[in-house]
Amino acid sequence: MSRTRPTGDAAYRDGTGTFHPAEQRIVPGSDLRGTTTIAVDACVVGAGAGGAVAAKELSEGGMRVALLEEGDWEDTATFTARPREMTTRLYRDAGQVATVGRPPILLPVGRAVGGTTLINSATCFRTPAPVLERWREELGLHELTESELEPWFRRVERELNVVQVPPDLAGRNAAVVRRGVERLGWSGDFLYRNVRGCVGAGVCAFGCPSGAKQHTGITYVPKAWAAGATTYTGARVEGVEVQGGAARAVTARTSGGGRLRVRCEHVVLAAGAIHTPLLLRRSGVGTASGWLGRNLSIHPCTAVKAIFEERIDMWHGVPQSYYCDEWAHEGFVLEGAAGPPDYIAASIPRSGPEHRALMERYPHMSQFGIMVCDVSRGSVRELAGRPQIRYDLDACDARAVRRGIEALCEIYWAAGAREVIVPVGRIPTLRNGETRPFGDAPVRTGDLTLMAFHPLGTARAGADPAASVVDGSGRVHGVSGVHVLDGAMVPSALGVNPQITIMALATRAAFALLGAPAPDEPAPERMAVPRPATPVAA
Ligand SMILES: Cc1cc2nc3c(=O)[nH]c(=O)nc-3n(C[C@H](O)[C@H](O)[C@H](O)COP(=O)(O)OP(=O)(O)OC[C@H]3O[C@@H](n4cnc5c(N)ncnc54)[C@H](O)[C@@H]3O)c2cc1C
Ligand code: SF4
Numbered sequence: 001m002s003r004t005r006p007t008g009d010a011a012y013r014d015g016t017g018t019f020h021p022a023e024q025r026i027v028p029g030s031d032l033r034g035t036t037t038i039a040v041d042a043c044v045v046g047a048g049a050g051g052a053v054a055a056k057e058l059s060e061g062g063m064r065v066a067l068l069e070e071g072d073w074e075d076t077a078t079f080t081a082r083p084r085e086m087t088t089r090l091y092r093d094a095g096q097v098a099t100v101g102r103p104p105i106l107l108p109v110g111r112a113v114g115g116t117t118l119i120n121s122a123t124c125f126r127t128p129a130p131v132l133e134r135w136r137e138e139l140g141l142h143e144l145t146e147s148e149l150e151p152w153f154r155r156v157e158r159e160l161n162v163v164q165v166p167p168d169l170a171g172r173n174a175a176v177v178r179r180g181v182e183r184l185g186w187s188g189d190f191l192y193r194n195v196r197g198c199v200g201a202g203v204c205a206f207g208c209p210s211g212a213k214q215h216t217g218i219t220y221v222p223k224a225w226a227a228g229a230t231t232y233t234g235a236r237v238e239g240v241e242v243q244g245g246a247a248r249a250v251t252a253r254t255s256g257g258g259r260l261r262v263r264c265e266h267v268v269l270a271a272g273a274i275h276t277p278l279l280l281r282r283s284g285v286g287t288a289s290g291w292l293g294r295n296l297s298i299h300p301c302t303a304v305k306a307i308f309e310e311r312i313d314m315w316h317g318v319p320q321s322y323y324c325d326e327w328a329h330e331g332f333v334l335e336g337a338a339g340p341p342d343y344i345a346a347s348i349p350r351s352g353p354e355h356r357a358l359m360e361r362y363p364h365m366s367q368f369g370i371m372v373c374d375v376s377r378g379s380v381r382e383l384a385g386r387p388q389i390r391y392d393l394d395a396c397d398a399r400a401v402r403r404g405i406e407a408l409c410e411i412y413w414a415a416g417a418r419e420v421i422v423p424v425g426r427i428p429t430l431r432n433g434e435t436r437p438f439g440d441a442p443v444r445t446g447d448l449t450l451m452a453f454h455p456l457g458t459a460r461a462g463a464d465p466a467a468s469v470v471d472g473s474g475r476v477h478g479v480s481g482v483h484v485l486d487g488a489m490v491p492s493a494l495g496v497n498p499q500i501t502i503m504a505l506a507t508r509a510a511f512a513l514l515g516a517p518a519p520d521e522p523a524p525e526r527m528a529v530p531r532p533a534t535p536v537a538a
Contacts, residue, residue, distance in 0.1 A: 003522055003523060004522055004523050004524070004525050005154075005157070005158055005522040005523065005524050005525065006163070006525055007162065007163045007164055007192070007524045007525045007526050007527065008163070008164065008166075008525065008526070009166040011161070011163040012163040012164065012165065012166055012169070012193075012195065012198065013166070013169075013197060013198075014196060014197060015196055015197020015212065016196065016197070017161060017196050018196055018211065018214070018218060018219070019218075019219065019222050019223055019226075020222070021222040021223070021225045021226045022226065023225060023226075024073070024222075024225060025225040025228075025229065025230045025231060026073050026113075026230070026231050026232075026233055027230060027231070027232045027233070028072075028073075028233050028234055028255075028256075029232060029233055029234025029235045029236075029254035029255035029256055029258075029260075030234055030254070030255045030256045031256060032232075032234075032235075032254040032256045032258040032260055033254075033256045033257055033258040034258050034259075035258065035259045035260075035261065036254075036258060036259070036260050036261070037260075037261045037262075037263065038066060038260070038261075038262055038263070039262075039263040039264070040063075040064040040065060040066045040262060040263075040264050041058075041063035041064045041065065041264060041265060041266060042054075042055075042058050042063045042064070042065050042066075042264055042265070042266040042267070042268060042513075043065075043066050043068065043249075043250040043262040043264040043266070043267050043268070044058070044065060044066070044067045044068070044268040044270060045068050045237045045250060045267070045268065045269050045270060045271050045279065046068075046069060046070075046115060046269070046270040046271040046272060046275070046276075046486060047067055047069040047071075047112075047113045047114065047115055047216065047217065047221055047231060047270075048110065048114065048115015048116050048117055048216060048270060048272060048486065049115060049116065049117050049216060049270075049486065049487070049498075049499045049502040049503050049506070050268075050270035050485040050486030050487070050502045050503065050505075050506040051067065051069075051115065051216075051268065051270030051271075051485070051486065051506075052067070052113075052114070052115070052117075052216030052217070052219075052220035052221045052224065053156070053216065053220050053485075053502075053503045053506040053507055053510070054268045054270060054483075054485045054506045054509070054510045055067040055220065055221065055224040055229050055231075055268075056220040056221070056223045056224040056227065056229070057506075057507055057510035057511065057514070058229075058266075058268075058510050058513065058514065059224045059227035059228050059229040060223070060224075060227040061510070061511070061514035061516055062514070063266070063514070064228065064229075065224060065227075065228070065229035065230075066229070066230055066232060066262050066264070067221070067224060067229055067230070067231045067232070068231075068232045068235040068237050068250065068252055068260070068262065069112070069113050069115075069231060069232070069233050069234075069235060070111060070234070070235065070236040070237070070271075071090075071092075071110070071111035071112035071113065071115075071233065071234075072112055072113070072233050072234060073112070073113045073217070073231070073233050074089065074090060074112045074113065074114070074118065074207065074217070076207070076208070076209065076210075076211040076218065079206075079207040079208070079209040080209070081201065081203045081206060081207075081209045082206070083203070083205075083206045083340055083342050083343050084342060086119075086203075086206035086207045087206065089112075089207075090110055090111070090112050090118055090119050090206070090207055091108050091109070091110060091111065091119060092108075092109050092110065092111040095108045096108075097109055097274070097389070098389070099298070099378060099389045099390065099391040099452075100388060100389065100390055100391075101378065101390055101391045101392040101393070102392050102393060102445050102446055103393065103445055103446055103447075103448050103449070103450060105298065105300060105391060105393075105450045105451060105452050106450075106451045106452070107274075107298060107389060107451070107452045107453070107455060108451075108453065109272055109274060109455070112217065113217040113221055113231060113233060114215040114216050114217025114218070114221070115216065115217075115272065116272065116453075116499075117215040117216045117217070117499060118207060118215045118216075118217050119204075119205050119206065119207060120204070120205070120215070120453070120497075120499060121193075121204050121205060121319065121320035121337075121497075122193040122194050122195055122198075122204055122213050122214075122215075122320075123191050123192070123193060123320055123323075123335065123497040123499075124157070124160070124162045124191075124192045124193055124194055124497070124499065124500050124528075125192070125494075125496035125497055125500060125501075125528055125530060126149075126153050126496075126500055126501070126504070126527065126528075127149065127494060127496075127500075127501040127504070128494065128495060128496060128530065128532040128533070129146050129532070130532040130534070131492065131494050131495065131532065132144050132145065132146060132149070134492065135461075135491055135492070139460070139461065139462035139463060139464075139467070139468060139491055140462060140463030140464060141461060141462065141463060141472045141491075142463070143472050144472055148508075149504055149508065151518040151519055151520075151521050152504040152505075152507045152508040152511075152518070153500065153504045154521035154522065154523060154524065155504075155507055155519055155521045156500055156503040156504050156507055157194075157500070157524055157527070158521055158522060159214075159219055159220065159223075160194035160214040160219060160503075161194060161195065161196050161214055162192050162193065162194050162500070162524065162527075163192065163193065163195065164190055164191070164192050164193075164526065164528075165190040165191055165192075165193060165198075165318050165321040165322075166190075167190065169198065169199075169200040169317060169318055169321070170190055170200075170317055170318055170321035170322055170336075171200060171202070171313075171314070171316055171317015171318060171319070171321060171338060172310075172311070172312045172313060172314075172316070172317065172366075173312055173314050173317065173319075173321075173336060173338040173366050173367065173368070174190070174317065174318075174321045174322035174336050174338075176306075176308060176310075176312065176366050176412075176415045176416075176417075177322060177324070177334075177336065177366065177368050177411055177412075177415065178322055179414075179415045179416070180410070180411035180412060180413075180414040180415030181324045181326070181411055181414075183414040183415070184326075184410060184411065184414050186324055186326035186411075187324065187325050187326045187531060188322060188323060188324035188325065188326070188334075189322070189323065189528065189530075190321060190322055191320065191321055191322060191323055191335070191336070191528070192527065192528050193213075193318070193321075194213065194214040194215075194499075195212045195213055195214060196212055196214060197210070197212050198210075198212040198213070198318065199212065200316060200317040200318050202314070202315050202316060202317060202318070202319050202338065202340065203319075203340065204318075204319055204320070205319070206340075232252070232254075232260060233255075234254055234255030234256070235252040235253075235254055235255075235260055236252055236253050236254075236255075237250055237251070237252045237271065237279060238251050238252060238253060238279075238282065239251055239279060239282045239283040240267050240269070240279065240280075240283040240285060240482060241283075242283060242284070242285055242479060242482070245478075245479055245480055246265075246479065246480040246481050247264065247265065247266065247267045247479070247480065247481035247482045248263065248264075249261055249262060249263045249264065250262045250264065250267055264481075265481055266481050266483070266513065267481060267482050267483065268474075268483045268484075268485050269482065269483065269484050269485070269486070269488075270484075270485050270486035270506070271486065272455065272486055272487055272488070273296065273380075273455035273456050273457065273458045273459075273486065273487040273488040273490075274380055274387050274389060274455055274458070275387065276458065276459055276484055276486055276488040277292050277293040277380050277458040277459055277488060278293075278380065278381075278382045278387055280292055280459060280469070280476070280482075280484070281293065281381075281382065282382070283482075285476055285479050285482055286459060286469045286470070286476045286477070286478075286479070286482075286484075288465065288466075288477065288478055289465060289466055289467060289468060289469060289477070291459075291460055291467065291468060291469050292458070292459060292469050293379050293380045293381055293458050294377065294379045294458070295377050295379075295457040295458060295460050295491070295492075296377060296378035296379055296380060296389070296391060296455060296456070296457055296458050297374050297376075297377060297378075297454075297455075297456050297457050297492060297493035298374065298378065298391060298452035298453075298454060298455050298456070298493075299371050299372060299373065299374060299452055299453065299454040299493055299494075299495075300371075300372045300374055300376075300393060300397060300401065300450045300451075300452050301337075301369050301370060301371045301372070301450065301451050301452055301453065302369070302370050302401055302404070302405070302423045302448060302449060302450050302451070303337050303347065303367050303368060303369045303370065303423060304367070304368060304370070304405055304408040304409065304412065304420060304421065304422055304423065305344075305348070305358075305365055305366065305367045305420070305421040306365070306366045306367075306412040306415075306417035306418075306419065306420045306421070307358075307361055307364050307365055307366075307417065307418050307419040307420075307421075308364050308365075308366060308415075308416065308417055308418060309364070309416070309418060310364070311363050311364055312363065312364055312365060312366045313363055314338035314339060314340070314344070314362075314365065314366070314367065315338075315340055315341075317338070318336075319336065319337065319338040319339065320335060320336045320337055320338075320369075321336050322335075322336045323335045323336065323530070324407075324411070325530045325531040325533070326407070326531075327403065327404070327407050328373075328495065328530065328531040328532055328533040328534065329531070329533075329534050330400060330403050330534075330536060331372060331373050331375075331396070331397070331400040331403075331495075331533060331534060331535050331536040332370055332371060332372045332373065332400045332401070332403065332404040332407075332533065333370075333371050333373075333495065333496070333530065333533050334368055334369065334370055334371075334404065334407065334408060334411070335368075335369050335371055335497075336368055336369065337367055337368060337369035338366075338367060339367060341359070341362050344359075344362060344365065344367065345359055347423075347449070348421070349421070349422075349423055349424065349425040349449060350421075350425070358421070366412070366417070368408055368411070368412075370401060370404030370405065370407075370408065371495075372397050372400045372401055372404065373400075373493045373494070373495035373533035373534065373535045374393075374394070374397045374493050374535065375394055375396050375397060375493075375535045375536070375537050376391065376392065376393050376394035376396075376397050377391075377457075378390050378391030378392070379391075379458075380458050389455075392445075393445045393448070393450070395442075395445075396535075396536050396537055398442075398443050398444075398445045398448065399443065399536070400536060401443065401448055401450070402438055402443040405422050405423070405437065405438075406435055406436055406437070406438075408420075409422070409430065409434065409435045409436075409437065410435050413433050413435065418431070419431050420434075422437050423448065423449045424437070424438075424447045424448065424449070425447075425449075426447065453497075454487070454493075454494075454497065454498050455487055456487045456488070456490040456491075456492070456493065456494070456498060457487075457488065457490055457491055457492060457493075458488045459476075459484045459488035459489055460488075460489065460490075460491040460492075461474070461489045461490070461491050462491060465477035465478060468491070469484065469488075469489075470483070470484045470489050473508065473509040473512045473513075474489050474505065474506070474509040475509075483509060483513070485502075485505065485506040485509050485510070486502060486506070487502055489505065490502060490505070492535075493535060494533075495532060495533025495534070495535070496530060496533070
């Protein structure tokens with residue numbers, strides 16, 4: 001195997017290399033009525049970032065694996081690139097999952113084979129070194145050093161073909177922001193993404209219609225099938241049966257109205273940070289420390305829009321292709337977020353003729369995002385059979401949102417924008433180079449229109465069973481054979497997009513479960529090394 005892996009222009013455009021299995025090993029839940037019982041070595045719950053990775057590595061390591069996913073298998077050939085249609089199909093609750101609190105925050109997650117990776121923006125960052133350092137200091141996760149994680153990052157990055165966006169595919173939305181960033185002398189770069197042959201079709205968040213995005217449903221899951229694993233779709237897991245302090249089985253309801261019981265010695269819960277804690281609690285597992293369902297971080301986000309004289313045509317190019325980390329030390333990074341017209345129309349903080357006038361200038365509109373490395377923490381609990389997500393934005397995080405908005409105003413004016421629209425309805429469109437739209441007044445959390453895409457931490461990892469739910473390899477404290485390998489185990493906000501962290505931790509944990517040594521993997525030619533976003537407490 002070559003010792004380096006290309007990550008440049010040619011590797012980004014190369015459309016070859018996607019794995020095609022000889023057989024799709026899928027049992028649709030609609031075919032399962034009555035009671036079905038199977039026996040395997042490991043049952044993995046959830047086919048997203050963590051679960052698909054665990055299923056592939058465990059089955060390639062020789063285990064018999066059943067992968068249970070509540071959503072369906074979605075065929076790329078049927079993706080229409082129409083946001084409303086695809087959101088209903090690929091997102092949980094048609095994309096309407098939201099927090100309760102001040103302010104309420106939309107928190108969309110995926111529900112299909114591929115999980116949220118099927119509808120994510122494909123941005124790839126490793127866990128920043130200072131975050132690992134904090135985990136070591138505050139949670140005793142001494143084994144999670146940069147050098148320990150290196151082979152696991154490399155493995156994930158090779159499997160997914162993590163490569164850097166070439167400038168000409170990044171779109172004019174990124175080009176104008178980059179112009180502003182460079183004129184100000186600030187720090188920024190093109191993002192790294194998990195793609196093969198991406199043509200900049202611009203609808204990553206609604207299912208990549210060209211199959212370029214290397215989500216886990218077309219990468220890890222097919223490799224798990226090739227190694228003998230079976231995916232049960234339409235299988236909503238209800239809980240884990242534990243006897244004598246050890247996992248015995250997983251039980252699920254199928255979309256055909258039946259029941260599926262999977263007898264197994266090892267259970268990997270990877271239902272995501274919203275659902276995994278509910279499954280643990282229902283199973284009476286992981287509750288001893290009192291941390292289960294707490295410690296939720298989400299990376300609150302918002303976006304600023306600007307109107308330019310020149311055409312931007314946000315529908316061309318990779319929607320999230322560039323980032324600016326100049327202000328990471330103030331707890332936020334700026335990341336591209338171009339959007340198709342129907343998506344933008346829903347997020348413009350205007351109504352009536354003003355809204356219409358802005359949408360008429362959509363071809364000249366740019367949008368860029370702010371992502372906060374939050375210090376606020378929320379919680380998840382089950383209420384009437386559904387998750388209730390509680391999250392109040394702390395004043396420190398509100399301040400970071402405000403600073404992010406101000407920084408984007410500066411970038412847009414430096415880039416030559418004519419008008420800037422900040423995400424607060426009561427603030428009129430800016431036309432005069434204003435960079436402090438809030439003046440000296442404190443920002444009111446209730447004023448902010450926020451979204452979030454990265455729920456983490458609700459079954460946090462740590463060395464001390466009294467202060468955490470799982471250990472650094474995802475093993476639930478106090479019970480044998482139950483693992484959490486998804487966003488729930490990631491103990492804090494990262495300040496960068498989390499999929500690679502989740503996947504690397506899941507890979508490492510799967511190898512530990514198999515008792516296998518770290519693999520020899522090629523080093524990437526280049527990889528992003530962003531300035532670390534530092535959560536800013538009061
Ligand atoms: C629009 C959007 C854009 C994003 N962009 C990026 C990005 O560019 N880069 C990045 O790093 N991250 C991004 N993310 C976040 C990233 O995709 C997630 O952090 C990651 O996929 C979470 O992995 P997970 O394994 O925790 O859960 P998921 O990937 O959400 O997988 C969980 C799976 O479990 C299933 N499940 C849940 N409950 C049950 C049950 N009871 N029984 C059976 N199955 C169940 C779900 O249906 C789902 O398929 C984005 C997220 C969104 C919403
Ligand atoms: S930009 Fe288009 S081709 Fe590239 S990953 Fe996104 S949807 Fe697929």
